[in-house]
Amino acid sequence: MKFIKAKIFIVITFLIAGYFFSNDFGLIDIEKTAIVTACAIDKEDNEYKVTLQIALPSEGMGAEQNGKALLEGKGLTVADAIGKTGTVTGWYPSLSFCNLILVGESLLSDDLTACLDYFSRSIKIQDSAILACTENNASDILKKTSPLDNISGFSLQKIILKKTGMDGNVLKTDLKEFENNRFSRSLDSYMPFVCAVDAKHSDNSKPSDSGSSKESSNSGQTGGENEQKSFFNASKTKLFKKGVCIGELNESETSVAVLIKNNVYDTNLPVKNVLINGITANYSLRIIKSKFTLKINTSDDNVTVKISGKLFVKIADETSIDNNTSHEPLITLPDEVKIAAEKALTQDIIALTDKCKQLKFDLFDIDLNLYRFHSKKYNTKIKTLWDNVKFDINVSVYGQKEYKK
Amino acid sequence: MNYPLKTRQIALFFIAFLPVVKMFTMPKSAAEACNEDMWISILLCLIIDYATILALIKINKTHQKPFYDILKDRFGTITAKTIFFVYFLFFMIKAFTPIFELRNFVQNSFYSTSLRTFPFVPFFILSVYFCTKKYSVLGRLSDLLWIMTVLGVSLILFLSIANADFGAIMPIFNNGLNIFKGSYFITPWFTDASYLLFMIGFFKHEEKTTLKLSLAFLAHGIIILLFSIVFYCSFTFVAKREFFPLSEIAKYSGVINAIGRFDYIAILIILISNTVSVALPLYFATKTLSMIIPIKNNVIIPIIINVSHLIIATFFERYQQFIIAIIHLNLSPVMLCLGNIAPFLLLFIKPKKADFTNNKALLKRSA
Numbered sequence: 001m002k003f004i005k006a007k008i009f010i011v012i013t014f015l016i017a018g019y020f021f022s023n024d025f026g027l028i029d030i031e032k033t034a035i036v037t038a039c040a041i042d043k044e045d046n047e048y049k050v051t052l053q054i055a056l057p058s059e060g061m062g063a064e065q066n067g068k069a070l071l072e073g074k075g076l077t078v079a080d081a082i083g084k085t086g087t088v089t090g091w092y093p094s095l096s097f098c099n100l101i102l103v104g105e106s107l108l109s110d111d112l113t114a115c116l117d118y119f120s121r122s123i124k125i126q127d128s129a130i131l132a133c134t135e136n137n138a139s140d141i142l143k144k145t146s147p148l149d150n151i152s153g154f155s156l157q158k159i160i161l162k163k164t165g166m167d168g169n170v171l172k173t174d175l176k177e178f179e180n181n182r183f184s185r186s187l188d189s190y191m192p193f194v195c196a197v198d199a200k201h202s203d204n205s206k207p208s209d210s211g212s213s214k215e216s217s218n219s220g221q222t223g224g225e226n227e228q229k230s231f232f233n234a235s236k237t238k239l240f241k242k243g244v245c246i247g248e249l250n251e252s253e254t255s256v257a258v259l260i261k262n263n264v265y266d267t268n269l270p271v272k273n274v275l276i277n278g279i280t281a282n283y284s285l286r287i288i289k290s291k292f293t294l295k296i297n298t299s300d301d302n303v304t305v306k307i308s309g310k311l312f313v314k315i316a317d318e319t320s321i322d323n324n325t326s327h328e329p330l331i332t333l334p335d336e337v338k339i340a341a342e343k344a345l346t347q348d349i350i351a352l353t354d355k356c357k358q359l360k361f362d363l364f365d366i367d368l369n370l371y372r373f374h375s376k377k378y379n380t381k382i383k384t385l386w387d388n389v390k391f392d393i394n395v396s397v398y399g400q401k402e403y404k405k
Numbered sequence: 406m407n408y409p410l411k412t413r414q415i416a417l418f419f420i421a422f423l424p425v426v427k428m429f430t431m432p433k434s435a436a437e438a439c440n441e442d443m444w445i446s447i448l449l450c451l452i453i454d455y456a457t458i459l460a461l462i463k464i465n466k467t468h469q470k471p472f473y474d475i476l477k478d479r480f481g482t483i484t485a486k487t488i489f490f491v492y493f494l495f496f497m498i499k500a501f502t503p504i505f506e507l508r509n510f511v512q513n514s515f516y517s518t519s520l521r522t523f524p525f526v527p528f529f530i531l532s533v534y535f536c537t538k539k540y541s542v543l544g545r546l547s548d549l550l551w552i553m554t555v556l557g558v559s560l561i562l563f564l565s566i567a568n569a570d571f572g573a574i575m576p577i578f579n580n581g582l583n584i585f586k587g588s589y590f591i592t593p594w595f596t597d598a599s600y601l602l603f604m605i606g607f608f609k610h611e612e613k614t615t616l617k618l619s620l621a622f623l624a625h626g627i628i629i630l631l632f633s634i635v636f637y638c639s640f641t642f643v644a645k646r647e648f649f650p651l652s653e654i655a656k657y658s659g660v661i662n663a664i665g666r667f668d669y670i671a672i673l674i675i676l677i678s679n680t681v682s683v684a685l686p687l688y689f690a691t692k693t694l695s696m697i698i699p700i701k702n703n704v705i706i707p708i709i710i711n712v713s714h715l716i717i718a719t720f721f722e723r724y725q726q727f728i729i730a731i732i733h734l735n736l737s738p739v740m741l742c743l744g745n746i747a748p749f750l751l752l753f754i755k756p757k758k759a760d761f762t763n764n765k766a767l768l769k770r771s772a
Contacts, residue, residue: 016527121646123513128657176643176657183642375576 034071034091038153040138041081041115042104047074048115050081051139052093053153070142078118095125100153100160101175102194103131104138111243113182120179127176130160132192133238133245144196144230152232159232160192169235171254171261185371186362187242190249192234239361247359249352256348257363260292260307268316274340281320283337285313285397294364298374303381305366306392307349313341313399333399341397353391360386410608414544415601416621421551422682423597424558424628425675428651429506431594432633434733436644438587439580441573444634446587450595451626457598457745458622461605462615464751471606472751473696479754486697493693495599495743500686500714501732502593504528505725507683508718514652514672525718529711532684536691536707540607543688550678557675558628562635564655564668569638592737596744603689651675687711 038053052071071093073084086092107115119125134141142152160172173181173191181189237249237257249257258264269285289312297304315333356363366389371378381388435443468475476485508525535542578584608614636650639657647653655661655668691707700706721728732740 012530016530120643123649126656128662176640180640180642369572372572372575375579 032090032092034085034089034093036093036095036098037151038100038102038142038156039082039095039098039119040102040104040134040142041078041107042137042139043106043110044074047076048078048081049074049139050078050085051142052082052085052098053142053151054091054093055097055151070139072139078115079122082118095119095122098125098129100130100132100157102138102141102156103133103191105134105136108133108238108245112240113179113243116175116179120175125175127174127179129175130157131173131175131178132156132160132194132234134194135196141194141196141232156194156232156234159194159234169251169255169258171237171249171258172234182240182243184365184368186365186367188362189240189243190237190363191240193236193238193248194232194234195236196230197233198230239359239363241359241361247355247361249355252348253352253355256345256352259290259345260294260309260349260352260364263290263292265289269311269313269341269345271337271341271344274334274337276320276334276336279320281318283315283319283341284317285333285337285341285399286316288312288314294366294369296366296369296374298370298377298381302388302390303366303370303385304390304392305353305364306394307353307364309345309349309395311341311345311395311397313397315399331400333397333401338397338399342395345395345397346393349393349395350391353393357386357389408607408609409540410544410604412608412611412614412617414547415604415608416617417551418543418547418600419597419618419621419625420628421547421554421678422685423622423625424632425554425679426503426682426685427594427629428558428632428675428679429503429510430648431591432636432650433645433647435587435591435633436637438590439583441575441637442578442580442584443587443637444574444630445578445584446591447630447633448626449584449588450591451630453741453745454595454598455619455622455626457748458601458618459615460749460752461598461601462610462618464748465605465608466610466614468751468754468756469606469610470756472602474606475751475754475756489693489696492599492603492743493690493697495740496686496690496693497710497714498732498736499593499596499599499740499744500683500690501717502729503683503686504714504718505729507679510649510651514649526715528680528683529715531680532687533704533707533711535681535684536688536710537703538688540604546681550681553674554628554678557671557673557678558632560671561651561655561668561675562631564658564661564671565635565639567659568657569635570641571634571638573638573641574634589737590733592744593732593740596740598748599744600685600689602748603692687714 034052034054036052037055040051040053042049042051050073052073054069054071071085071089071091073081073086073088075081075084082093082095101116101119103112103115116131119129120127141156144152160170170192171190173189178189178191235251235254237254238245239247239249265287267287269287271283271285273280274283290309292307292309295306295308297306313333314331315337352363355361362368366385367382370381370385374381432443432447435446439446464475470478473485473489476488480488507528511525580587632650636647636654637644639654640647640650651672652669655671656666658668661668687707687710690710694706694710695703698706717728
């Protein structure tokens with residue numbers, strides 16, 4: 001009996017092993033799969049037009065063709081349009097490696113949730129994919145070539161996702177963050193606005209470092225000298241309420257918003273027209289460390305938001321002409337520069353808060369903080385929040401102290 | 406007398422198997438009911454379970470007999486078998502949600518391009534094998550697998566804690582009665598004291614039994630509370646639609662972005678414990694049915710139980726949400742009664758004069 005049991009056990013073990021290991025474990029067939037690296041969504045004739053930028057697996061294909069490998073599909077929903085790209089090409093679009101989602105201008109007047117929900121609900125795409133909106137059609141941006149990288153999606157990622165702390169001019173967001181903000185108490189969200197800037201193409205403009213150099217030279221050979229190439233600018237920010245675009249932050253407002261929302265470092269802070277000893281000069285301060293805190297006070301009738309910022313800087317560059325014979329190092333931070341920097345930053349923050357008040361846009365999560373930490377007063381304060389909110393701005397710039405006799 | 410389980414093993418059982426099964430859709434369901442107060446809902450369920458466990462430790466101390474024998478001695482065989490049949494149904498129902506969760510997780514995370522149930526079949530084969538085993542095997546598994554759970558959960562929490570905005574759980578008690586609604590809905594994931602109910606009489610009450618089991622349950626509670634809080638603080642307003650927090654919460658870590666998804670190592674480690682954890686209700690269903698229908702061949706009942714669940718998982722897939730809704734919306738009070746309230750009633754049964762000479766034979770038969 002035991003022998004029969006052992007036999008049955010062995011047979012079953014082999015059957016299970018055979019069944020389990022003969023499967024491909026759900027691995028994708030690379031020959032039938034389009035590895036999507038970026039996705040652009042537009043709306044045309046009440047239909048969604050999806051353009052997928054794919055990384056072609058063919059080894060022999062030139063970089064230029066690789067960069068232009070775009071699949072297009074139209075459908076009633078985003079999922080439908082993505083499905084159509086597979087129907088047309090025979091390639092199953094795999095979104096697992098899609099790190100960039102671009103939304104065209106045609107979609108900004110509608111609730112973006114309608115088209116982004118597919119990505120945020122699907123587990124087939126990582127919700128850490130960067131999100132940005134574009135001028136005109138998003139697909140046009142993907143079609144452009146850039147001297148930075150043959151694949152426009154990759155060069156856009158370089159612009160939006162800079163080194164941590166150095167991203168002082170792009171208020172970046174990803175799918176998860178956007179959706180989280182969209183469904184937050186204030187229903188306010190934002191994303192960078194990408195514009196293409198024409199670059200006068202020449203061989204000298206190609207970057208010569210890192211892995212891009214080979215691709216760029218390939219691009220030059222196949223694309224020709226007269227090909228129109230573009231850089232991308234993402235230093236403006238679009239603001240959304242309930243998923244609908246309600247306004248825009250300009251470049252300086254975006255920079256200040258980044259400074260307040262993220263702790264940036266290793267970023268330049270320009271200071272204009274500082275008068276020291278009768279000489280007017282421009283300064284460039286290098287931010288070594290920055291920290292902004294927001295405190296909400298509801299003790300009186302108003303809601304007071306105190307924005308306190310501390311920036312530790314050193315002088316990176318200045319334009320004053322040194323008439324002395326000695327070449328002195330730029331170690332100490334003159335009080336005049338410090339005051340000018342504080343004044344300039346305060347003015348920029350005031351401009352930003354004014355815009356937020358004007359648009360009733362909760363960039364600083366005031367609504368959320370009221371709910372979390374002043375919940376008893378929340379219901380009364382929130383109704384008239386934007387009529388009664390006051391901003392108390394206090395920015396301090398620190399550097400090496402100057403010794404004055 | 407040789408007991409098949411040691412207090413240490415039961416303590417490790419709490420740590421190894423109880424938290425992992427609650428790391429799938431339970432936190433999301435609690436968040437759906439009461440948002441930032443979800444952790445209070447979970448805490449309520451944990452407190453109820455802990456109170457039941459304390460009662461069961463006391464019952465074990467006073468009776469020193471298995472649950473079946475306590476019932477048989479007091480009410481007779483027919484009543485004992487009837488109550489065991491009710492518990493058989495209880496475990497069969499309790500098994501539904503974890504099986505569906507594990508299957509969905511395996512399908513969506515590991516077999517995303519071939520969404521079929523068949524890759525999940527080996528689980529049931531393993532479960533049949535596990536269900537044939539005695540309590541001593543469960544004890545040894547606890548000895549081995551608790552470290553897997555602790556390692557896996559620690560790595561996941563270590564990777565995800567930095568990205569959690571802990572302000573998200575404020576304000577506290579702002580959701581009023583919804584907190585109880587949350588507890589009501591997530592009750593079937595808890596009622597873990599029911600496992601201990603079937604272990605009483607199989608472990609010796611020692612001087613530090615209460616302390617050891619309390620500390621182990623506390624550790625389990627901390628693990629699941631911390632995991633749920635970190636999950637909610639990572640996703641906040643979109644937490645309600647995150648079905649697989651286990652594979653989601655760690656991926657925003659800077660280390661993961663730089664190196665790649667090595668959190669899957671932790672997930673796989675947790676899944677080892679989880680496989681046993683998901684099979685536990687089926688294991689205890691086997692134990693209860695074996696007492697009702699004593700069959701010599703110990704494979705037949707596990708096959709019947711597992712095949713019935715395999716059929717449901719395979720052929721009734723489209724009723725999955727319907728079944729889960731029925732269990733969590735309609736059967737939660739029943740689960741609470743059987744898993745938490747009924748064990749308390751045993752406190753009112755006075756023990757007969759202990760017949761310890763007979764206990765050894767009883768234990769052997771029941772195990």
